[in-house]
Amino acid sequence: MTLAIDLSNISKSFPGVKANDEINLKIQEGTIHAIVGENGAGKSTLMKILYGMLKQDFGSIKIFDSEVNFSSPKDAISEGIGMVHQHFMLADNLSVLESIILGMDKASLKILNKSKYKDEINEITEKYSMPLNTQSMIDELGVGEKQRVEIIKVLFRGAKILILDEPTAVLVPQEVSELFNNLKNLKDSGVTIIFISHKLDEVLEIADEISVMRGGKHIDTVDASTVSKTDLAEMMIGQNLPTPPKREKNSKQDKSLTIKNLTAEIDKGRRAFENINFSINQGEVVGIAGVEGNGQRELAESILGVYPIESGEIILGEKTINDLSTRDRRESGLSFIPEDRQSQGLLMDVSLSENVILGKQSSNKYKSRYSNIKFNEASKNSNTVIENFDVRTPGNNTLALALSGGNQQKFVVGREIENKPSLLIASQPTRGIDIGAQSLIWNKLRDARDDGLGVLLISADLDELIGLSDRIYVIYEGSFVKELDPENATPEILGSYMTGLKT
Amino acid sequence: MINFVKKHYLIILPIVFIVLIAQMDKYDQLTTSGTFGAAIRLAIPICLAGLGGMFSERTGIVNIGLEGMMIMGTWFGAWAAWLYGPWYGILAGILGGALFGLIHAVGTVTFQVDHIVSGVAINILAAGVARFLNVVAYADQPTQSSTQSPRIDGDVGDFTLPYLSGGADTPSLFGYLQDLNYPFISDIAGLLLGATSNLSYISVFALVLIPVAAWVLWSTPFGLQMRSVGELPTGSESLGVNVYLMKYIGVMISGGFAGLAGAYLVLESSGIYREGQTAGRGFIGLASMIFGNYRPFGIFMGSGLFGYADALQLRSDDAVHGLLILISLILFIFAIKQLIEKKYINSSISIALSIGFLVWFLNSETVPSEFVYFTPHLTTLIVLSSASQKLRMPQKVGQPYRKGELN
Numbered sequence: 001m002t003l004a005i006d007l008s009n010i011s012k013s014f015p016g017v018k019a020n021d022e023i024n025l026k027i028q029e030g031t032i033h034a035i036v037g038e039n040g041a042g043k044s045t046l047m048k049i050l051y052g053m054l055k056q057d058f059g060s061i062k063i064f065d066s067e068v069n070f071s072s073p074k075d076a077i078s079e080g081i082g083m084v085h086q087h088f089m090l091a092d093n094l095s096v097l098e099s100i101i102l103g104m105d106k107a108s109l110k111i112l113n114k115s116k117y118k119d120e121i122n123e124i125t126e127k128y129s130m131p132l133n134t135q136s137m138i139d140e141l142g143v144g145e146k147q148r149v150e151i152i153k154v155l156f157r158g159a160k161i162l163i164l165d166e167p168t169a170v171l172v173p174q175e176v177s178e179l180f181n182n183l184k185n186l187k188d189s190g191v192t193i194i195f196i197s198h199k200l201d202e203v204l205e206i207a208d209e210i211s212v213m214r215g216g217k218h219i220d221t222v223d224a225s226t227v228s229k230t231d232l233a234e235m236m237i238g239q240n241l242p243t244p245p246k247r248e249k250n251s252k253q254d255k256s257l258t259i260k261n262l263t264a265e266i267d268k269g270r271r272a273f274e275n276i277n278f279s280i281n282q283g284e285v286v287g288i289a290g291v292e293g294n295g296q297r298e299l300a301e302s303i304l305g306v307y308p309i310e311s312g313e314i315i316l317g318e319k320t321i322n323d324l325s326t327r328d329r330r331e332s333g334l335s336f337i338p339e340d341r342q343s344q345g346l347l348m349d350v351s352l353s354e355n356v357i358l359g360k361q362s363s364n365k366y367k368s369r370y371s372n373i374k375f376n377e378a379s380k381n382s383n384t385v386i387e388n389f390d391v392r393t394p395g396n397n398t399l400a401l402a403l404s405g406g407n408q409q410k411f412v413v414g415r416e417i418e419n420k421p422s423l424l425i426a427s428q429p430t431r432g433i434d435i436g437a438q439s440l441i442w443n444k445l446r447d448a449r450d451d452g453l454g455v456l457l458i459s460a461d462l463d464e465l466i467g468l469s470d471r472i473y474v475i476y477e478g479s480f481v482k483e484l485d486p487e488n489a490t491p492e493i494l495g496s497y498m499t500g501l502k503t
Numbered sequence: 504m505i506n507f508v509k510k511h512y513l514i515i516l517p518i519v520f521i522v523l524i525a526q527m528d529k530y531d532q533l534t535t536s537g538t539f540g541a542a543i544r545l546a547i548p549i550c551l552a553g554l555g556g557m558f559s560e561r562t563g564i565v566n567i568g569l570e571g572m573m574i575m576g577t578w579f580g581a582w583a584a585w586l587y588g589p590w591y592g593i594l595a596g597i598l599g600g601a602l603f604g605l606i607h608a609v610g611t612v613t614f615q616v617d618h619i620v621s622g623v624a625i626n627i628l629a630a631g632v633a634r635f636l637n638v639v640a641y642a643d644q645p646t647q648s649s650t651q652s653p654r655i656d657g658d659v660g661d662f663t664l665p666y667l668s669g670g671a672d673t674p675s676l677f678g679y680l681q682d683l684n685y686p687f688i689s690d691i692a693g694l695l696l697g698a699t700s701n702l703s704y705i706s707v708f709a710l711v712l713i714p715v716a717a718w719v720l721w722s723t724p725f726g727l728q729m730r731s732v733g734e735l736p737t738g739s740e741s742l743g744v745n746v747y748l749m750k751y752i753g754v755m756i757s758g759g760f761a762g763l764a765g766a767y768l769v770l771e772s773s774g775i776y777r778e779g780q781t782a783g784r785g786f787i788g789l790a791s792m793i794f795g796n797y798r799p800f801g802i803f804m805g806s807g808l809f810g811y812a813d814a815l816q817l818r819s820d821d822a823v824h825g826l827l828i829l830i831s832l833i834l835f836i837f838a839i840k841q842l843i844e845k846k847y848i849n850s851s852i853s854i855a856l857s858i859g860f861l862v863w864f865l866n867s868e869t870v871p872s873e874f875v876y877f878t879p880h881l882t883t884l885i886v887l888s889s890a891s892q893k894l895r896m897p898q899k900v901g902q903p904y905r906k907g908e909l910n
Contacts, residue, residue, distance in 0.1 A: 053741070074743030089738030091731055091898060102731050103742035105724035107749070112724055153742075 002064060004029040004161055004192040005050070010059035012045055019045040021216040023059070027194065027209075029160075032187055034195040034207035034224070036236055038434040042216040043196050047163050050194075051083045052076035063161070074103075082154030086166040088146050092139035097121065099138055100153045124155055128185050143292070144175040151182070155191075162186065163194045168202055169432070172291050173462070173495035180206050198236070198435070200229050212236055236435075249470055251284035255317070256423045256454025257303070262312030264298055264478070272298035272307070273478040280423065280454040285445070287457045287469030287486070289494045295478040296458045297339065300425050303456070304336050305329045317422055327362050335359070335421030337413055339428040339458075341405075345412040348401040352393060355400050356382040356415050381418065389414035390440055406437030413441050417448050424448065427458045442468060462491040476500050516836060520829050522690045530825035534690035536681060538814050538822070539697025544771060545817075546803075546810025547709045548573075548764040552788025553795060553802035554716050555600075555760030560797060561720065562753030563733035565618035565901045568607045568625030570785030572758040575599040576765020578633040581652040581776030582640055584769065589659045593705060593766050600762015601755045603629060608754040612747055615903045634778065652776035655769070662707050664699040675700075705767055712760075717799040729753055733897035736904040746904060761785060790883065796894055805883075812879035823870050823878050830885055831860035 005027040012020040020042045027033045037043050048054040050061065052070030061068050063079050070076050073083075090099050101117045118134050125132050130148050138146065147167065154162055164183075168176045183193055183206060197203050203210055204224055212219040212235040219235050258279040264272040273295035280286045290296045301307035303314055305326035314321050321329050330336075336359070338344035346355050357366045357378050365381075366374050382396040389410045393403055400408060413429060426445065430438040445468060449455055459465050465472055466486045474482040474497040482497045496502045525533040532538055552569050559566035566572075579599030584592025603625055610621035638649050646653050669675025677699070680692035702710075720726035731739040732749040740746050764784065769776055787809055794808075795801025815822045838853035870878075 051741075072743065073741045077743055083741065085741070089735060089741050091734030091738060093734050093895065093898060094727075094731060098727055098731075102727055102739065103744045107725040107728045107745075109719065109723045109725055111722055112727065 002029045003027065003062070004064060005194075006062040006065075007046075007050070008060055008062075010046065010049060010056050010061070012049060012054065012056050018216050020049070020056070023213075023218045025211060025218060025221070027192060029064075029192050030187060030190050031208040032183060032193045032195055032206055034197060034203040034210045035213060036196075036198055036200065036203055036210060036232065037213035038198060038236060038436070041213040041236075043213055044165065045216075046213070047083065047165060047194070047196060050076070051081060051163060077157050077159070080158060080160040081163065082157055082159030082161070083163040084147065084150040084154060084165065084167060086169060088150055090138045090146055090149060092137070094138055095134070096132060096136050096138065096141070096149055097134040099149060100134075100156055104157070121152065121156060124152055128155070128182060128189075130182055143170050144178065147171070147179065148182075155186075160190070161192045161194070163196070165196045166198075167195070168197065168199060170292075170460075172498055173491050174499050174501070176202065200232050200236075204229060204232070233435075249284075251281040251470060252452060254282045255315070256280045256282045256284070257317075257456065258313075258315040259303070260313040260315070262299070262302065262314065263310050264295070264302060265308040265310045271310075271478055273302075273475070276312070276480060278473060278480070280456060282422075282454050283449055283452045284470045285449050285455040285457055285468050287459065287465040287472040288475055289459075289462060289465050289472055289498055290475035291498050292460065294475050294498075296475050297427065299475070300336075300427050300456065300458055303425060304334065330359055331363055333422035335416040335419055335424045337416050337424065337426040337429050339431065341408050341412050346400040346408060349399060351397045351399055352386065352391075352403075352411060353379045353382040353396040355411070356385060356396075359415070360419060385411060385414035385418050388418070389444065406433035409433050410437055410440060413444060417444060417453075421453065423454045423456070425456045425458070428460060429457070430459075430461065430464060438464075462494050465494070466491070474498055476503075517829065517833060520832050522687055524825045524828060525690055526686055527825070529821050532819035532822040533815070533825055534693050536677070536693040536697035536700065538811070538818055539694050540701060541697075541814035541817060542807065542811040543698055543702070544706065544810070545813045546806040547706055547771075548767050548784050549788045549791055549809055550713070550803050550806035551709055551760050551764035551767065552785050553791040553806055554712065554799060555757040555764070556789050556792040557716070557757075557795075557797055557799065557802060558720075558729075558760065559604075559754050559757035560792070560900050561733045561897055562729050562750045563736060563897055563899050563902065563904065564608070564611050564750055564754050564757075565622065566604075566607065566754065566757050567619060567622035567786070567789065568603065568629075569622075569757070569761045569788055570781060570783065571622075571626040571629030572600040572603045572607075572761035573765040573768075573781045573785045573788075574626075574629040574633050575603045575758075576762030576767075577769050577776050577780050578636060578652075578765075579762065580766025581655060581769045582636070584655045584766075585653055589655070589705075589770050592655070592770055593708075593763065596762045596766025596769070597759045598762065600758040600760070600765060602758070604755040604758020604761075605751070607758065608751045611754070611903075612750045615905065618901050630778075637776070637778075650778035655774050659704045659770070662702050662704055668696050668700040703771060705771060709763070709767060713799050713803050720799075730897070733900055736899060740906065747906065750904075761788075764788070787883070793894065793896075794883075797896060809879050809883045812882040816875045816878045820869050820872065820875055823875050824864070824867070826878065826882065827860050827864040827870065830882070831857045831864060833885070834860065 003026055005025070007023055007025040010020050010023040023046060035043050045054065049056045052073045052075050055071070063081070068079055097114060097118060100121055105112070121134055130152060132145070132148060132152060138149070141149065167179060171179060187193060195203065195207055207224045209221055210224050210227065210232065211221040212232065214236060259276055262276040263274045276299060278286065288296050298307045302309045305324065316329070316332055316334060319332065321332060324332065342348060347358065357373065360366055366378055368374055379396055385391065386393060386396060391407050391411045391414065393407060403411070409430065416424060429445065430441050445455060457465065457469055466489050469486050472484045472486055472489060472494070473480045474484065474494060476498060477500070481503055484494070521533055524530050552573060556566055556569055576596035576599055580592040580596030583595030607621055607625050610616040611618050634649055637652065641647050641652060644653055663669060665673045667676050669678055677692045677696035681689050681696055683689055720730060728739065728744045729749050731744060732746050736746045765781060768780055773780065788806070791802050791805030791809065794805035795803070815826065834853050834857035838850045838857060841850035841853060
């Protein structure tokens with residue numbers, strides 16, 4: 001067998017960080033090679049170098065035994081390397097056809113031969129059995145379809161080496177297995193696949209070989225058929241695994257939140273959710289499972305008072321809060337961890353000590369008699385959050401954007417919990433962060449629950465839902481279709497309800 | 504047919520109303536070929552500026568420097584036309600605008616300056632540079648002045664469509680129909696006659712650029728790359744599109760269009776460069792771009808509307824009075840539409856305004872002259888605000904982009 005990729009001594013430094021430190025990596029042609037590691041381990045940097053988006057400081061790259069020197073992705077593409085990014089590189093306002101053929105021709109004023117391209121695309125979609133309608137606009141597609149567009153985009157350019165960056169992060173289990181089938185087809189027809197992930201189960205299922213990265217270094221490359229999950233995880237984090245959260249019910253009788261017949265207003269001809277009924281006791285975590293876009297985000301926002309409702313009742317503790325503004329709701333003890341920490345949770349250009357005020361800016365905690373901001377108080381409280389939630393930062397004057405994703409998230413979660421709420425809505429509390437930060441946030445949520453906090457947990461990470469929740473509701477097309485006990489729930493069972501296979 | 508009407512009722516309804524109102528003698532100026540001819544001439548600079556804005560914004564760069572680039576077009580256009588003749592004036596106007604487009608591109612693309620800041624700087628800079636150049640270039644002329652150029656001689660010639668509009672001594676079908684004075688037919692004939700007779704070749708050139716712009720953006724690989732850059736630069740970069748180059752080209756084309764608009768103003772209307780000649784047309788061009796939803800033909804409709812209102816106020820105070828009932832009618836239709844959509848508050852505001860305009864119309868013979876000058880802006884404003892269409896701007900317009908940056 002020939003080597004598809006041979007990296008030797010690749011190093012890359014950014015100011016203050018050594019992102020890649022003398023990486024040596026050999027990948028056989030026609031295999032699926034997984035690269036695992038925590039966030040910040042240097043996987044993405046390495047792949048960007050391989051794809052010509054970044055230039056290595058030292059080291060050499062050989063593709064199919066010939067040395068290459070990439071200065072842009074274009075060079076990498078012409079050598080047969082294609083990359084599917086974690087965040088899809090698709091413009092909503094272009095059609096599928098346009099998205100795929102973009103950049104194929106030189107930027108000339110010749111007429112685009114759309115019908116020729118269409119035939120070529122259909123040939124590929126049939127060959128690998130990945131159906132696509134080339135006329136649709138990108139914003140009409142679902143997540144799985146968008147990923148398919150991305151893969152075909154790369155194949156269409158004659159890629160023989162496919163880099164997939166966290167491809168399963170956005171998919172539900174059924175879509176994952178479909179993707180894996182496609183990948184196996186590709187492998188059988190000779191395509192080399194690099195699969196970047198931190199989900200070890202998936203890696204073990206799909207990969208032939210697994211390389212582990214940690215702190216910018218290549219730790220080891222192992223055979224997927226002989227290694228165990230525990231070994232991989234320990235190589236990945238360099239210490240013993242965090243213990244999985246234990247499950248002891250601790251709920252009290254008093255209600256923290258009661259939702260009665262909640263129905264959303266009609267928006268663009270449909271209701272985001274309809275007739276939702278549930279309650280959360282104090283000291284209880286209620287999870288909501290659902291494929292993105294089935295109404296869970298709107299439901300959370302309506303409880304917060306952001307999304308308009310048509311009918312129904314929201315009762316916080318004993319008090320109906322339907323008519324309260326969002327500010328009043330927050331002051332009555334509602335707290336919210338938004339799904340997107342960078343756009344909804346933090347002001348990126350502002351220091352942590354000021355960020356801690358967000359959400360409580362109108363309360364007397366941070367407001368003096370003359371409506372000045374109490375900066376001393378803010379500084380003190382931000383230090384409490386930083387300390388209690390192990391936020392790694394030089395100090396509370398640091399700007400939020402200087403923190404890594406995991407630390408930003410710890411800060412947001414810390415701020416919301418330290419506000420001593422009576423109900424916490426946690427939307428994707430650990431999305432896209434490393435194992436260390438994840439287990440800390442899990443423990444803190446669990447502690448807060450044990451202290452009597454009611455938590456509404458919305459998450460796409462099904463293991464997290466099962467591990468943390470005391471009860472799980474599955475939302476599908478705006479309605480609760482199933483209530484499950486996490487004791488007997490598995491990701492597969494949840495997935496089949498989430499996609500409407502079972503009802 | 505019904506579908507066509509449904510889809511384009513925003514354009515068709517006002518035309519139908521105008522034709523109906525024009526049946527009254529007092530308001531017959533509403534649909535004469537003279538009015539439409541003037542409307543086209545007044546619309547073209549705005550349309551060109553709007554097309555310029557489109558090229559820039561489609562590549563993700565906000566261009567409020569259009570006005571400044573247009574000023575450059577007026578100055579360079581006048582200077583070169585004075586030296587060598589009108590066609591050189593056109594060329595120089597385009598180049599002058601493109602030069603300032605280049606400055607805007609260097610600022611926003613290479614140095615990541617905020618687009619609005621850079622655009623404002625361009626506008627201020629252009630006004631100063633034009634005055635400076637004017638003093639330097641005409642220093643030894645008898646008419647030397649810091650704010651005006653000497654008069655420009657020569658013109659580019661006119662074009663009239665043969666047979667239909669009477670070009671080259673052929674019969675004029677539209678003219679004949681207009682003179683018959685049949686309701687509706689004569690009005691439409693007037694529209695077509697105005698649009699196809701005595702057009703200067705510069706106007707023809709400008710009008711041809713509209714479909715050309717559409718073709719470039721939607722039918723060529725170059726256009727696809729340009730559009731993708733405004734939608735998702737990181738994605739385009741990863742497919743080997745030269746994002747910076749596309750943005751540079753987009754902004755420079757934008758400047759070129761604005762410069763052409765400026766040169767058009769000089770050569771078509773005044774025959775002289777005068778300070779302040781652009782009079783905010785660059786900004787109105789931007790408005791027409793938004794009204795036109797970043798599409799060439801939409802921009803043409805938007806600028807046509809403004810040009811029409813402008814032509815009316817120039818030609819006849821009486822006709823402007825007729826616009827009052829038109830505005831009242833449009834608002835009324837709009838109110839009904841909102842009522843159907845159950846937007847009661849908006850609907851009642853529209854109704855109230857509609858009645859207000861109706862009362863004004865019935866209780867007056869003419870519109871006060873102070874208002875007449877304001878008509879084009881007011882009409883545009885009202886139509887813009889009632890045209891509650893779904894605007895779709897390029898996804899990443901106005902956002903800085905650095906090469907090699909992901910997410």
